[in-house]
Amino acid sequence: MYKKLLILLCALLMLLEPLSTQATSSASVADRAAVTETAAMPRPNYKAYRGNSRHRAKKLGVFRRWSLRRKALRKRKHRAAQPTIRVDRPTRNR
Numbered sequence: 001m002y003k004k005l006l007i008l009l010c011a012l013l014m015l016l017e018p019l020s021t022q023a024t025s026s027a028s029v030a031d032r033a034a035v036t037e038t039a040a041m042p043r044p045n046y047k048a049y050r051g052n053s054r055h056r057a058k059k060l061g062v063f064r065r066w067s068l069r070r071k072a073l074r075k076r077k078h079r080a081a082q083p084t085i086r087v088d089r090p091t092r093n094r
Contacts, residue, residue, distance in 0.1 A: 060068070
């Protein structure tokens with residue numbers, strides 16, 4: 001019985017207009033109307049849609065590729081200057 005009354009009450013509340021049920025002053029309604037008039041145009045979206053970030057990476061420009069190549073060559077040259085010390089694998093002492 002209570003469940004049916006609750007559903008009936010919810011249906012009745014959904015039919016009512018939300019502005020008539022809210023307790024607001026007339027000044028706030030006027031402010032809200034002014035805000036909705038000015039914000040009618042959406043902001044421009046300059047960034048292209050990237051497909052939920054599941055996209056192929058864009059090829060880097062020539063200058064960025066050159067700088068990354070120089071960086072890799074510097075790292076390779078620096079790595080060659082420092083010798084790697086190799087040791088035998090540890091043995092058990094008996």
